[in-house]
Amino acid sequence: MSVETPRYHAALEAAKPGWWDARNFEKWRRHYLSEHERGRAIVATLERYVPGFSPRGIRALDVGCGDAGVPIAIAEAGAATVAGIEPDRASLERGRIRAEEHGVAADLRHGFAEDLPFADGSFDLVILDNVLEHVRDRERTLAEVHRVLAPKGLLYMVTPKPFALHSLVSDPHYQIPGLVLLPPRAQKWYFERVHSRGRGEFSVGVIPTRRSALRMMRRAGFEPIASPRDLWIDYLRRRIARPEEVQPGLKRRLATYLTTRAWPFETASMRLLWDVALGSNFFIARRS
Numbered sequence: 001m002s003v004e005t006p007r008y009h010a011a012l013e014a015a016k017p018g019w020w021d022a023r024n025f026e027k028w029r030r031h032y033l034s035e036h037e038r039g040r041a042i043v044a045t046l047e048r049y050v051p052g053f054s055p056r057g058i059r060a061l062d063v064g065c066g067d068a069g070v071p072i073a074i075a076e077a078g079a080a081t082v083a084g085i086e087p088d089r090a091s092l093e094r095g096r097i098r099a100e101e102h103g104v105a106a107d108l109r110h111g112f113a114e115d116l117p118f119a120d121g122s123f124d125l126v127i128l129d130n131v132l133e134h135v136r137d138r139e140r141t142l143a144e145v146h147r148v149l150a151p152k153g154l155l156y157m158v159t160p161k162p163f164a165l166h167s168l169v170s171d172p173h174y175q176i177p178g179l180v181l182l183p184p185r186a187q188k189w190y191f192e193r194v195h196s197r198g199r200g201e202f203s204v205g206v207i208p209t210r211r212s213a214l215r216m217m218r219r220a221g222f223e224p225i226a227s228p229r230d231l232w233i234d235y236l237r238r239r240i241a242r243p244e245e246v247q248p249g250l251k252r253r254l255a256t257y258l259t260t261r262a263w264p265f266e267t268a269s270m271r272l273l274w275d276v277a278l279g280s281n282f283f284i285a286r287r288s
Contacts, residue, residue: 049230053154065086085112120151129156203263235282
């Protein structure tokens with residue numbers, strides 16, 4: 001059952017005049033609007049890949065919660081408590097409006113991933129969805145996540161694929177071709193000076209590869225419990241089932257074509273192609 005959120009939609013639309021680029025605003029607008037559905041997909045993914053998982057009664061934290069759609073969806077699925085941390089105060093305020101319209105109690109706080117304002121063992125599930133590439137200290141972030149998770153708690157993490165073919169053609173954050181190939185400082189300079197984009201708007205550090213992300217997770221005390229490729233293909237298959245929600249253009253046309261076909265997701269060669277060409281890295285890991 002969908003919930004009408006006119007105040008939230010109005011608050012999101014009000015952010016457009018101050019955005020550095022109208023086209024990029026539309027990309028992020030779609031991202032914010034899709035958060036709630038993404039939260040439901042996270043629950044479904046955990047139910048599928050984690051034996052015995054249920055959202056009923058869990059304590060969940062979304063680090064970098066944006067407009068709070070994910071914790072709201074998890075609360076609606078039966079979580080006992082949900083919380084979110086977000087450094088962008090405007091996004092956090094939109095999240096509070098959204099939670100109120102959904103009738104959900106969510107503990108939404110301003111803060112940063114490297115210093116989570118919660119006691120040890122406060123949560124059963126922590127979500128880091130496209131956040132790790134934005135933090136100043138990735139190792140400290142993962143250490144903080146480990147600290148606030150209860151023993152055997154779950155980490156659900158997503159990062160962009162920096163060298164996926166699509167990322168080379170269109171940067172995952174700013175849609176600039178080839179940007180990910182430059183060193184981080186050169187990316188910032190190119191973004192702000194050459195493209196004359198928003199000064200101070202660049203907020204991406206080093207995007208970890210799948211291998212480096214797995215190494216960091218293991219060093220922080222997490223053990224992956226699902227194949228990242230399987231998680232990505234599963235997400236892709238669910239995503240294209242709703243082509244109207246896919247970014248317009250080539251992606252939407254491809255989604256429309258594939259939505260009624262199974263073979264592209266079941267043959268080994270096609271699964272490898274999807275993994276190399278598109279998407280994000282997905283991880284589910286358990287705290288030791």
